[in-house]
Amino acid sequence: MADLTLDGVRKSFGETPVLQALDLAVPDGGFCVVVGPSGCGKSTLLRLVAGLETADAGRILIGGRDVTRLPPKARSAAMVFQNYALLPHLSVARNIAFGMEIRGTPRADIAARVADTARILRLEAQLDRKPRQLSGGQRQRVAMGRAIVRDPQVFLFDEPLSNLDAQLRAEMRAEIKALHARLGATALYVTHDQIEAMTMGDILVVLNGGRVEQIGPPEEIYRRPASTFVARFIGAPPMNLIPSTTAGSLAAGAPARGETLGIRPEHLKLAPGAGVEATARRIEPHGADTFIQATTAEGVDLTIRLPAGNGVRAGDQLPLLAPPAHLHHFGADGRRIA
Amino acid sequence: MTFAAPASAPTSATAAAPVSATPGVWPRLDRVLMSAGAWMLGLLWIAPLLYAAWTAFHPSAYETRFDLLAPLSLENFPLAWKQAPFARYFLNTVILVTSILSVQLVVGTLAAFAFARLRFAGRGILFGLVLVQMMVMPDILLVENYRTMRMLGLVDTIAAIGLPYMASGFGIFLLRQTFMTIPRELDEAARIEGVSLLGLIWRVYVPLAKPTYLAFGLVSVSAHWNDFIWPLIVTNSVSSRPLTVGLSIFASPDSGVQWSVINAATLMTSAPLLIGFLLFQRQFVQSFMRAGIK
Ligand SMILES: Nc1ncnc2c1ncn2[C@@H]1O[C@H](COP(=O)(O)OP(=O)(O)OP(=O)(O)O)[C@@H](O)[C@H]1O
Numbered sequence A: 001m002a003d004l005t006l007d008g009v010r011k012s013f014g015e016t017p018v019l020q021a022l023d024l025a026v027p028d029g030g031f032c033v034v035v036g037p038s039g040c041g042k043s044t045l046l047r048l049v050a051g052l053e054t055a056d057a058g059r060i061l062i063g064g065r066d067v068t069r070l071p072p073k074a075r076s077a078a079m080v081f082q083n084y085a086l087l088p089h090l091s092v093a094r095n096i097a098f099g100m101e102i103r104g105t106p107r108a109d110i111a112a113r114v115a116d117t118a119r120i121l122r123l124e125a126q127l128d129r130k131p132r133q134l135s136g137g138q139r140q141r142v143a144m145g146r147a148i149v150r151d152p153q154v155f156l157f158d159e160p161l162s163n164l165d166a167q168l169r170a171e172m173r174a175e176i177k178a179l180h181a182r183l184g185a186t187a188l189y190v191t192h193d194q195i196e197a198m199t200m201g202d203i204l205v206v207l208n209g210g211r212v213e214q215i216g217p218p219e220e221i222y223r224r225p226a227s228t229f230v231a232r233f234i235g236a237p238p239m240n241l242i243p244s245t246t247a248g249s250l251a252a253g254a255p256a257r258g259e260t261l262g263i264r265p266e267h268l269k270l271a272p273g274a275g276v277e278a279t280a281r282r283i284e285p286h287g288a289d290t291f292i293q294a295t296t297a298e299g300v301d302l303t304i305r306l307p308a309g310n311g312v313r314a315g316d317q318l319p320l321l322a323p324p325a326h327l328h329h330f331g332a333d334g335r336r337i338a
Numbered sequence B: 001m002t003f004a005a006p007a008s009a010p011t012s013a014t015a016a017a018p019v020s021a022t023p024g025v026w027p028r029l030d031r032v033l034m035s036a037g038a039w040m041l042g043l044l045w046i047a048p049l050l051y052a053a054w055t056a057f058h059p060s061a062y063e064t065r066f067d068l069l070a071p072l073s074l075e076n077f078p079l080a081w082k083q084a085p086f087a088r089y090f091l092n093t094v095i096l097v098t099s100i101l102s103v104q105l106v107v108g109t110l111a112a113f114a115f116a117r118l119r120f121a122g123r124g125i126l127f128g129l130v131l132v133q134m135m136v137m138p139d140i141l142l143v144e145n146y147r148t149m150r151m152l153g154l155v156d157t158i159a160a161i162g163l164p165y166m167a168s169g170f171g172i173f174l175l176r177q178t179f180m181t182i183p184r185e186l187d188e189a190a191r192i193e194g195v196s197l198l199g200l201i202w203r204v205y206v207p208l209a210k211p212t213y214l215a216f217g218l219v220s221v222s223a224h225w226n227d228f229i230w231p232l233i234v235t236n237s238v239s240s241r242p243l244t245v246g247l248s249i250f251a252s253p254d255s256g257v258q259w260s261v262i263n264a265a266t267l268m269t270s271a272p273l274l275i276g277f278l279l280f281q282r283q284f285v286q287s288f289m290r291a292g293i294k
């Protein structure tokens, strides 16, 4: 049906390479989330799939059809933009109908499709309003409405929730997921939000400087990050990375491997009489959990995540131990070792 | 503003009253002078219009005599209307300004879009040339334009009056600046929906630049409604003459027409613009603010 495949796609703007030989396969109906730091080429990737930019090399296939050189309208890809991109002079109904009007869809069909879409997105009461008379969440839903009336094979989302407040974002996350389950179209979703990355996708792609660092299911990426970059980028607070030479007895009992040891804050244990001594410097309560910043005698900074009510205060000496089962080992090039 | 202007008198509260009175006077005087100046300028500007209105609505005996109780009269207007082919002049002017404006809008929109959003060889140089047009005083080109119109065989036609102004550098510049402020996301969203290039201009750029179109339209219409020298030179018959030229011929000293009738004609010829402006004043001022013309 409509799987999305990128095969060695490259793109540079002038001298600067933005995407370097990118390979990606999203199965039909899959939800692929792309994360990465600002400027790593996430939007460029989406724009290439949408046809707003042309790839320098490589192929893009939608449902097995090579669309690399096709104009945007021939690609059956709909895009939801970060700033919604609604036409301010048109009502909600006409914004949703915009593409159908251009394609010359009969009036009666347009009306029926708009009504359908408005019902799905709970926008019936707002159909006659202008975008400026809507809340951020409603605007976002109109933008999605414009995408779903096209009945596209691929949905492209470019940080669609980044302009919303935290609570609305949580609601919209659920709404987008529900919509995706209902429509069953393939989705490519760009974000820099940890939670969106972990919760929304079946496949997570971590981009760094125009290269894929790792592709896989979110839990897999969390459990076995392929590089120190992924280890720090996925998970909050980020994984502790410790040069093996200064680890001391923190990882006592584990065979020394690689250049860098990694341990997630929630996996560090308080083990009186074992491990290393560290001084708690800062206590950050986060409700259910508390994040503790501590420094060992070797000068290594560590973050520890403990359940609330643990009684640790700034200045306390903490005996810290990293259980071998939870240790990650990285080589000199930053890649994971076994 | 009161006498205790605090900024200029940072003394203690008790001692302040008599001391701060002196510096406090200045801002007040300043304001008085400013508004007096504004009123003076305003009066000076409107005086000829008031005089024209006064004479037009009174019998000719009151041309140089001011008397509040002078009898009002409307007879100057039909007199003026009968003495010269004003109906034809009106028609000519309306044809002139509408054809100039419509061509300016079409050419300006297409050119502005190209300069704002398309990439092509020589874009910078061409846009520079458009800007140069804004720097050159049209009067310098009178002779050259006349020669061109003669070559085209258009002398003494309405087209000849309008042709030199139909590609307006100012209009292109103004629209380009407006188009460049339109977010690219809107453009891209429309392109993903499959809109053609002309459709994109018509459905996205034009509606979003409406205030600029309104402001430019007003500037263009009033400029060409009132333009005088060029039409005077290039026309010499009733069938092509616009109002301004017709009026000046009507008002020339040797025609022996009374001032009151001339002024009635003057009011008549400028009335459509004045009324139009008063009716749409609010929209125009808003458009000017948004289009950045002041
Ligand atoms: N049209 C362009 N011309 C030149 N350089 C560009 C263009 N578009 C993007 N770039 C560059 O390409 C790089 C990647 O841009 P892109 O917009 O894809 O980043 P991003 O990952 O979406 O970042 P963000 O998270 O900030 O949105 C950036 O360094 C950017 O400066």
Ligand SMILES: [Mg+2]
Residues within 6 Å of the ligand: A042, A043, A044, A158
């Ligand atoms: Mg981006």
